[in-house]
Every structure is written in C-alpha cells, then in structure tokens.
Amino acid sequence: MPIRVVIAPDKFRGSLDAAEVARAIGRGVKRAMPSVEIDCIGMADGGEGFAETMVDALGGCFETVEVRGPLGHMVTARLGLVDHNRTAVMSMASASGLALIPYDMKNPLLTTTYGTGQLIKSALDLGVDRILIGIGGSATNDGGAGMASALGYRFLSAEGRDLPLGGGALNRLDRIDGSKRDPRLDKVSIEVACDVTNPLCGPTGASAVYGPQKGASGEVITRLDQGLEHFAKVVERDLGKEIRDIAGSGAAGGLGGGLVAFTNGKLRRGIDLVIDATRLRERLVNADFCITGEGRIDHSSGYGKTVAGVARVARNCGKPCVALGGSLASGAESVLEQGVTAFFSICTEPMNLSHALDQESTRRRLTRTAEQVFRLWYGSNPDLNRR
Numbered sequence: 001m002p003i004r005v006v007i008a009p010d011k012f013r014g015s016l017d018a019a020e021v022a023r024a025i026g027r028g029v030k031r032a033m034p035s036v037e038i039d040c041i042g043m044a045d046g047g048e049g050f051a052e053t054m055v056d057a058l059g060g061c062f063e064t065v066e067v068r069g070p071l072g073h074m075v076t077a078r079l080g081l082v083d084h085n086r087t088a089v090m091s092m093a094s095a096s097g098l099a100l101i102p103y104d105m106k107n108p109l110l111t112t113t114y115g116t117g118q119l120i121k122s123a124l125d126l127g128v129d130r131i132l133i134g135i136g137g138s139a140t141n142d143g144g145a146g147m148a149s150a151l152g153y154r155f156l157s158a159e160g161r162d163l164p165l166g167g168g169a170l171n172r173l174d175r176i177d178g179s180k181r182d183p184r185l186d187k188v189s190i191e192v193a194c195d196v197t198n199p200l201c202g203p204t205g206a207s208a209v210y211g212p213q214k215g216a217s218g219e220v221i222t223r224l225d226q227g228l229e230h231f232a233k234v235v236e237r238d239l240g241k242e243i244r245d246i247a248g249s250g251a252a253g254g255l256g257g258g259l260v261a262f263t264n265g266k267l268r269r270g271i272d273l274v275i276d277a278t279r280l281r282e283r284l285v286n287a288d289f290c291i292t293g294e295g296r297i298d299h300s301s302g303y304g305k306t307v308a309g310v311a312r313v314a315r316n317c318g319k320p321c322v323a324l325g326g327s328l329a330s331g332a333e334s335v336l337e338q339g340v341t342a343f344f345s346i347c348t349e350p351m352n353l354s355h356a357l358d359q360e361s362t363r364r365r366l367t368r369t370a371e372q373v374f375r376l377w378y379g380s381n382p383d384l385n386r387r
Contacts, residue, residue, distance in 0.1 A: 002035055002036065002037045003033065003037065003288050003289070004035045004036070004037045004038075004039065004041045004286060004287045004288050004289075004376070005029050005036055005037070005038050005039070005285050005287060005288065005289045005290070005291065006038075006041065006221030006280075006283055006287040006289075006290045006291075006314075006319075006373070006380070007022045007025045007026050007029070007038055007039065007040045007041065007290075007291045008022070008040075008041040008042075008043050008278075008280060008290065008291075008292050008306075008310045009021045009022055009025065009042070009043060009291070009292050009293035009294065009306070009324070010038075010043050010044060010045060010049070010251070010292075010293065010294040010295075010305070010306035010307070011042075011048065011049045011294070011295065012072060012294070012295040012326050012366075013048070013221030013295045013296075014295070014346040014357045015295070015326070015356075015357045015358070015359055015362045015385040016362055016363065016366075017042065017049055017052070017339065018042030018043055018044060018049055018052075018053060019040070019042040019056070020096050020359075020363070021042075021366060022026060022040035022041065022042055023039075023040060023207045024362070024363040024366035024370070025040075025293070025324065025366050025367070025370040026038045026040050026370075027367045028366065028367040028369065028371035028372075028373075028374065029291070029368075029370055029371065030070055030366060030374045031334065031367070031371045032370075032371045032372075032374040032378065033374065033378060036374075037123055038188060038376060039283055039287065039357070041278050041280065041283065041304070042056060042183075043271070043274055043278070043280075043292070043309075043310060044134065044270065044274050045136070045195040045269075045270040045271040045274070045304060045305050045306045045309065046134040046135060046136045046191070046193035046195040046269075046270025046271070046273075046304075046312040047091075047093065047134060047136025047137045047168055047195055047270070048091060048093045048097065048136060048137045049091070050089075050091045050092075050101070050134025050136070050193055050270060050274070050315075051078060051079075051080045051089045051090050051094065051134060052080075052300075053274055053277075053278075054082065054089045054132060054274065054277050055080040055081075055082060055089055057080035057274070057277040057278045058083065058087075058257045059082065060080050060081050060082030060083075060089065060244065060276055061080070061081055061349055062067065062080050062081070063078070063081065064076050064077070064079070064120075065077050065078075065079050065118070065119055065122045066117060066123075066142050067095045067114075067115035067116075067118040067119055068112070068114045068115045068150075069095070069096070069100050069101075069115055069353055070085045070096045070097070070098075070100055070101055070111040070112060070113075070115070070139040070140060071105065071107075071110060071111060071112075071282060072112070072165075075094075075095065075100055075115065076161060077090070077094040077095040077115060077119050078088055078090070078091075078094050079119060079122055079123060079126075081126070081128075083130075084186040084375060085126065085128070086128055086129045086130065087097070087128060087129065087130040087131070087132065088123035088126065088128040088130070088131045088132070089132045089133075090119050090120075090123070090131070090132070090133050090253060091133070091134045091136075091137070092113065092116045092119075092133060092134065092135045092136075092137070092138060092252055093134075093136065093137035093138065094119070095113075095115035095116045095118065095119045096112070096114075096116045096138055096139060096140050096146075096255075097110070097114050097137045097138060097139055097213060098137055098139040098213070099137065100139065101139050105320075106139065106169045106214055107215050107302070108140065108141035108166075108167050108207075108211055108214040108216050108220070108224060108253065109141075109166055109167055109168030109213060109216075109220060109223070109224070109283075110165075110166040110168060111139045111140045111141070111166060111167070111214070111253075112140060112142055112145075112146030112165035112166050113138070113140045113142055113145070113147040113252070113253075113255050113258070114146035114147065114149055114150050114165055115142055115146075115149025116133075116146070116147045116150075116255070117146060117147035117148060117149060117152075118150045119152045119238055120150070120151060120190075120263070121150060121151060121182065121316045122135070123187065123188075124182060124184045125291075127311075128188060129187075129188060129189065130188065130189045130190075130191070131189070131191070131264075131386045132153040132188045132189065132191050132193060132273060133191070133192055133193065133259070134193040134270055134313065135192060135193065135194060135251050135252035135255050135256060135259075136193075136195050136251070136252065136270070137252075138210075138214075138252035138253050138255060139214055139253075140167065140214070140252065140253040140255065141167035141206060141210075141211060141216070141224045141228075141253035141254065141257050142165070142166055142167040142170065142253060142255075142258075143164075143200070143206075143228050143231045143232075143252065143253070143254035143255070143257060144252075144254055144256075144257065144258015144261070144262060144373070145163075145169070145170065145173075145231070145258065146165050146166070146257055147255060147259070147262070148261075148262040148263075149165065150223075150256060150264050151181060151182045151185065151262065151263070152178070152180040152182045153177065153180070153181055153262060154176070154177040154178075154180065154254060155169075155173055155177075155204075156173070156174055156175050156176070156177060156311075157172050157173070157174050157176040158172075160279075160335055161232075163270070165255065166225065167207075167224050167227055167228070167254075168224070168227070168229075170227030170231045171223070171226060171227045171230055173230060173231055173234050174234075175238055176234060176238040176239060178238075178239065180235055181262075184256075185263050185264065186264075186300075187192060187263075189260065189266075190263050190264065190265040190266065191265070191266050191268055191273065192248075192251075192256060192259050192260075192265045192266065192267045192268065193268060193269075193270030193273050193365065194248040194251045194256050194267050194268065194269065194270055194304070195251070195269070195270045195271070195304045195305060196248060196250070196251050196300075196303070196304060197247040197248055198210075198247075198248070198249075198250035198251065199244065199246065199247065199249055199250050199251070199304060200228050200229075200232055200242055200245070200246070200249040200250045200254050200257045201225055201228050201229045201232065201321075202225070202368075203334075204226060204250075205222075205228065205250045206223040206224075206225075206228060206250035206251070206253050206254045207221050207222075207224035207228060207251075207253075208225060208346065209250070210250075210253065211224055214253070218272075225321075228254050229244070229314065230332060231254070232244040234255070235257075235261045239261055239262075241260065243257035243258075243260055243261050244257075246260060246267065247267070248267040249267075251267075251331050255337075262295040269304050269309070270304070271304060271305065271306055271308075271309030271310075274306075274309075275309060275310075275313060280310065280313050281313055281316075281317065284313055284314055284319055285317055287317075287319055288319070288376070289319065289320055289321075289322075290310065290314040290319050290320065290321040290379060291321070291322050291323075291324065291370060291373070291374075292306065292307050292310040292311065292314075292321060292322075292323050292324075293307065293321075293323050293324035293325060293366075294306050294307050294325060294326075295325065295326040295327070295329070296325060296326060296327045296329060297325035297328050297329070297332045297335060297343055298329035298330075298331050298332055299329075299330060299331025299332070299334055300331075300332075301331075301332065301334060301335050302334030302335050302338050304339060307323045307325075307335050307338075307340065307343075308335055308338035308339075308340075311335060311338045311339035311340040312338050312339045312341075314339055315338075315339030316339075320341045320377065321339055321340055321341055322340070322341055322342055322343070322344065322373050322377070323335055323340045323342075323343040323344070324343070324344055324345075324346055324366065324369055324370065324373070325343060325344070325345050325346070326345070326346060326347065326356065326362070327345060327347060327356075328343065328345045344369055344373060345369075346362070346365040346366055346369045347365065348365070348369075353363060362373070
C-alpha cells in the first residue's frame with residue numbers, strides 16, 4: 001500500500017498563493033519518494049484567498065463586480081458562486097483590502113467598507129440563499145458602517161446629516177436609521193469567516209491591535225477606538241445588538257461586529273469553514289502524514305489560523321503534522337499545543353526581504369525543505385519500508 005501525504009498549507013503572503021505552496025511542497029515530497037501519493041489542498045483562514053480556496057474546493061465559478069474601493073476609487077472585485085449558484089463566496093479584501101491602497105495613502109480615518117456592502121448587494125441581486133464572506137486583509141476601521149450604508153442604512157449626525165464614510169466620523173454618530181435596509185438580508189444566511197478573536201474596542205480591539213498596520217499613529221488609534229466605542233453604544237441603543245465584546249467583532253476594523261449588527265451574520269472560524277468545504281477530515285483519515293504551512297508562524301498562529309486548524313484535525317485523526325513557515329517569530333511554539341509535531345523555516349540562510357518573497361526562490365526553498373522533512377520522517381519509521 002503506497003504512503004499517502006496530505007499537503008494543506010495557506011498562502012505565503014506576498015509570494016505564492018496556497019495552491020502554489022502546496023504544489024511546491026508536493027514536488028519536494030516526490031523527490032524524496034517518487035512512489036508516494038500526495039493530496040494537495042489549498043487552505044485559507046478567512047483572509048486573502050478565502051474565496052478562491054472555497055470556490056476551488058466546491059467547484060464554483062467567479063463573476064467580477066465594479067465596487068467602490070477603500071478610498072473611494074472604483075475597483076474590480078470578485079464574487080464566487082457555488083452550490084448551483086445558491087451560495088455566494090467573497091473576500092472583503094477584494095473590495096476593501098489593504099492591498100488596494102498605495103503604502104503612503106493608508107488612512108483608517110478615511111477608508112471604508114462600502115465596496116464590501118456593494119459586493120453583498122450584488123450577491124443578493126443574484127438571488128443567493130447563503131453568503132460566505134472572509135474578512136481578513138482589510139484596510140478599514142469603520143465598524144462596517146460603510147458596508148451597511150451600501151445596504152440601505154443611514155448614519156446620521158446630531159444635525160440629521162449623513163456622516164462621511166470612514167472610521168474618523170464615528171465619534172459624531174447620533175443615530176442609525178435602518179428604515180431603508182435591504183429587506184432581502186432577512187432571507188439570506190450570512191456566515192463570516194473570521195481568523196481572529198479580538199473584541200471591537202479596548203487594548204485588544206480592532207484599532208489598538210490592527211490600526212498600526214493600516215497607517216494609524218498613537219493619537220489616531222485613540223480616536224478610532226473611541227469612535228468604535230461610541231458606535232457600539234449607538235448600535236445597541238438603536239438596533240438592540242450588543243457587539244462590543246463579541247469575540248471576532250474587532251476583525252477587519254470592526255466589520256465582524258458590523259456584519260452581526262446589520263446583516264445578522266454569524267461569526268465562524270474561517271479555517272473551520274474551509275476544513276468542512278475541503279473535506280479535510282475525510283482526506284486525512286486515510287493518510288499517513290500531513291504537511292501544512294503559512295508565510296509566518298508566530299504567536300498568532302495558534303489562534304484560528306490555518307496551521308493550527310489543520311494540525312488539530314491531523315491530531316484528531318492520529319496523524320503527524322509538520323508546519324513549514326517562510327519565517328518563524330516569537331510564540332511560534334504555540335502551534336505545538338494545537339497538534340503540530342514540529343515546525344521548520346524554509347529560510348536557511350541570510351537573505352533580504354525581496355529575495356525571501358521572490359516567487360521562484362520561495363518555490364525552491366519550499367521544495368527543498370519539504371524533501372528533507374519527508375526524508376527524516378520516512379527514515380525514522382522503519383515499518384513504512386516494509387509496505
């Protein structure tokens with residue numbers, strides 16, 4: 001009976017998508033043992049690549065939609081359709097992502113999730129019954145107010161005027177008018193793929209933890225956090241929804257909480273949605289070995305990220321699981337508690353960032369590392385030689 005290896009990594013951000021990472025690892029395994037059977041599965045945890053992974057796993061297709069980008073410019077976003085076009089799959093990063101903004105133009109006071117709302121509206125126009133939305137990779141910090149505006153909500157100042165888009169205006173919010181809310185939202189199930197557990201506000205909230213990567217300074221972070229705090233109070237008063245302390249409500253600059261408040265969305269671990277869609281459990285049951293990975297393995301990898309999710313499934317199936325990372329940082333050991341047998345960096349020599357992210361270089365290093373890891377595992381299991 002041939003040895004079977006399941007290869008289930010996430011993307012290596014800035015270099016290769018998940019499918020390319022899996023193929024590169026697979027080449028290394030095959031070099032070590034040409035007769036091995038490999039099962040490559042691109043994974044995601046709710047961030048960039050979520051829609052592509054789900055559509056690939058479920059055999060769907062994509063449509064393109066023109067929407068308003070995070071700074072108001074028009075962008076082309078992707079909308080996936082699966083399950084005979086009854087389920088829409090989307091990544092908010094496609095409409096409101098940080099990658100859509102030049103580095104020197106990042107400004108979470110101004111960026112908006114309006115385009116994400118337009119993407120949801122496009123799905124409603126197609127008559128879907130279910131929407132799956134991954135919310136990683138955002139450029140925004142507006143609590144989902146922009147998204148809700150695109151779906152008919154109005155956010156009004158004390159003077160009765162519509163607030164400008166962006167997180168910087170939330171401190172001036174006086175009331176929320178939902179009288180023009182799109183009624184089709186009540187007929188669709190929305191599941192939100194979330195890869196973090198941060199609450200909306202406070203020291204571990206959206207602004208404090210993720211504001212800096214979106215361009216926020218100390219004073220701006222305070223202003224944004226106060227805005228979301230005020231926003232949550234108005235949401236509770238006007239809509240009867242308590243979103244401030246929900247785990248994951250701080251994801252995507254508060255979009256997690258906004259989807260709960262304005263669309264009745266249900267927050268789920270993104271990796272769990274992908275595990276179900278790819279039938280990872282069933283595929284691991286008959287495997288001998290599992291390899292996963294992501295671009296950076298650190299303290300956050302043990303909390304809702306791909307490596308931890310895959311490792312937990314492997315452990316439950318009684319299979320060893322190795323994780324490969326483009327880099328290893330403080331707290332990487334946390335993945336060992338989730339079921340990772342061992343983790344390795346593919347960077348084995350000094351190199352600058354541009355070389356580390358070079359696609360061909362990343363492929364070679366993934367292949368080389370996977371080959372050596374598999375040789376070690378196979379050589380340490382003499383019973384496998386008798387198959």
